[in-house]
Amino acid sequence: MKKAFKIIGKVLLGLLILLAVFLIVMTIYNQIMLKKNKDLYDTPLGQLVEVDGHNMSIYTEGEGEHTIVFMSGWDTPSPILDFKPLYNRLSDKYRIVVIEKFGYGFSDVVDGERDFDTILRQDREALEKAGIEAPYVLCPHSLSGLEATLWTQKYPEEVEAVVGLDMAFANFSALPDYKESTSQKIAININRFARVTGVLRLTDADYSGTLSEQEKKILTEIVCHKTTNDNIVSENNHVRAVCDEINSKPMPTIPTLQYLSNTDSDDEIKACKEYTEKSVNGKVFQLDCEHYVHDFEYERISKDMKEFIDSLNG
Known part of the structure; x- marks a missing residue:
């Protein structure tokens, strides 16, 4: 023995x-x-605008009567490439915009806490400096749903509709606890370890399978350069505060189109339906795919979005 x-x-x-x-x-x-490969993650695909003395990345494509603003989910390293399968199918009719918050994509990593009021102020300023005027159709994925809701509450004249891509809702009471949980902190440390050691190079971040070889190379370098940096981690520290701020005011009543994934809990689905029921023209669709719904069901979502946005005209 x-x-x-x-x-x-x-x-x-x-x-x-x-x-x-x-x-x-x-x-x-x-x-x-x-x-x-420094040039791959240092050369922006869009334009850089100065906000608070730092560079923020803004990408635009197409023209049209409506402007769709894509807002990335938490710790999505390259929003521009992540949303591409969807906005490529919309830019023939609308002006599409992708905001890369500080810490994301080609934007700088900055000092300071990343509370949602600051993020919203900076995003609005970046759009203004890029010459992109309201009103907007906000299209948030995941945690950016909180910013989109705050935006709608504070500046309703700037938002004509919200299209949620499995977005987060402040009335989902378990969200702050999840963001502050031990399991989330462990996941953050694992992601950081994988970035520093380069293990992330062994993964395929092109969930849609639609990117070109050059775009995949750019995505890999951004993933290995930006994943779970301090700006991204700091957002978690302010989820509870922004949920309290949002829940202290009435839910938005503007038109909304919501997509849920097959990973949502019953309570998350309930929170989405409560949000949607307040809308003057709300619709909810449950999709049989994972959380990054726009990388799996981009054909379906783009078709629905065109019908939904065109209905805003009359």
């Missing part, structure tokens, strides 16, 4: 040594690739 334990111990030690060597090699390789 002792001999068997010794053999098992040696095997485990050997595996740990191999893992340590692998991580060291990956970390060195990752640093080499980040330096080699």
Whole structure:
């Protein structure tokens, strides 16, 4: 028995040594690739505007009577490339805009807390400096749903509709606890470890499978450069405060189109329906796909959005 334990111990030690060597090699390789491919994550696909003394990335495409503003989910490294499958199918009729908040995509990582009032102020200023005028059809994914709701409450004249891509709702009471949970903190540390060691290079971040080879290279470098940075982590610290702020005011009543994923709990679905029922023209669709609904059901969603946005005219 002792001999068997010794053999098992040696095997485990050997595996740990191999893992340590692998991580060291990956970390060195990752640093080499980040330096080699610096232009890929430093050369914006859109334009940069100065906000609070830092560069914020704004991407625009197409023209039309309506302006759709895409707002990324939490820790989506490259919003411009993430939303591309959907906005490519909308820019033939509308002006589409992708905001990359500080810490995301080609925007700078900045100092300071990332409370939602600050994020909203900076996003509005970036749009103004880019010459993109309201009103907007806000199209938030995931946690950006809180910003979109706050935007609608504080500046209703700037928002003509909201299209939620499995967006977060302030009336989902478990959201703040989840964002502050131990499991979330563990996930953050795992993501950071995977970024620093370069393990993220082994994953495919192109969920839609529609990006070109060059776009995939850009996405990989942004993922390995920006994932779970301090700006992104800081947003979690302010979810409870913004939920309290939103819930202290009436829910928005503007037209809304909402998409849910197959990962939503009953309470999340209930929160979405409560939000939608307040709308003058609210619709909810449950999709049989994961949380990044726009990367899986972009054909369906783009078709629905065209019908929905065109209905706003009359």
